[in-house]
Amino acid sequence: MTTKNLKQQQQQHVLPMVVAGMAAAATPACPVRTKLLLCAALGFAIGVVATVSLLLSSASPYTASLHAHGGTLAGLFMPASAAANAVRDRQQEPPAAPRPPRPEQGPPAVPAMIRRPRSSPEPPPAATSATTAPPPPTPAGVGGASRGSGIGIGGGDDDDKELMALAASAPRAVPAGAAPKVAFLFLTRWDLPMAPLWDKFFHGHRGRYNVYVHTDPAFNGSEPPETSAFHRRRIPSKEVKWGRVSMVEAERRLLAHALLDDPSNARFVLLSESHVPLFDFPTVHSYLVNSTEVFLESYDQPGATGRGRYNRRMSPVVTAAQWRKGSQWFDLDRGLATDVVADRVYFPVFRRFCSRGCYADEHYLPTLLHIRRPAAAANRSLTWVDWSRGGPHPARFHRVQVTVDFLRWLRSGTTCTYNGRTTDVCFLFARKFLPNSLTRFLRFAPKVMGFG
Structure with missing residues (x-):
């Protein structure tokens, strides 16, 4: 047998013996190690499950601990993506406010008013025009807040209906023992250029008159000073067009506010921005409150x-037989003024x-007066106007035309x-005078008209 074959046979006998020896040596220790490995694996699995359960539970105190440590602990027990999400949620979550202690008994406490920190600036006030007039006090009996720079209510058609209904229930006579007053109703387009003259006319007679101004709602002129009779005397107004029924609507609006504002208003005089007084206040007041007639044309x-x-x-x-005509400028007593605002029969037809x-404006009041109280009319106006030049409008007067003789x-x-007697005091007012004539009136008023 060759040497090579001998070595192969020795190797074949040695290898089985080595393997058998190793197996014999390892046989006694195998069961112990297997058990240890199984126990360790089982323990590790139970720990992982418990940790995950604790992390997913919202009530678990370990969750807060994980977040508090910036996700370090979360990274040990959670996948990288889950740990990153936990850290991101912690960063985005606002800090929890401390929870106040819950009262044991009684109703819940009323929360205190939230106060603005002193360091934060107050919000700016609402923008208002410096020229807008503040509203005067609301007259008694008017339900609703004033709008804009007005007395009482106004605005839409419904407000006008409410206003007329309230005014219709106002007393028809001045209370017994009260001093009668004159209500001066100014129906204007814009401002009152003759106001300085009127202020001199009213000066010293407070408590014997009231002023009401109906102007274009777009007018934003400066408010007269507190010393002026026109201070805060605008009523809620609407646009008025010449020759339209809106003119009568404005007249009714003025009458309604004057009736509601003061029960002592006994006479109601309609005027314009181009009107001027021709006599002093005592003469005009006595002439009006002592008259037994109303001054309104009706023919x-x-x-x-x-x-x-x-x-x-x-x-x-x-009917055609009842149809009448007259000047727009009137003086009414309290009873007839109430009839005008209470009219729900004739005015809707005119409208x-x-x-x-x-x-x-030239037919409604003359026709209503002829139907309701024909005997009460003096059938003349207290306003002088020059119609001699013809046309749809009366003549206008400039500064140079205002003289002492005129x-x-x-x-x-x-x-x-007047009250059945002849007199030469027929006109208490005159129009149409241009604004440039004011200086002449202020110069001549003390000498000719007795005031100023």
């Missing part, structure tokens, strides 16, 4: 500018059918009747 005029403006669709509420050549003629140049 039947044939032709296109009189009967020709009647609309047959007004019948049978207003619907008096248009396109029918001027409601004013004296206006005061006593005609004759009329």
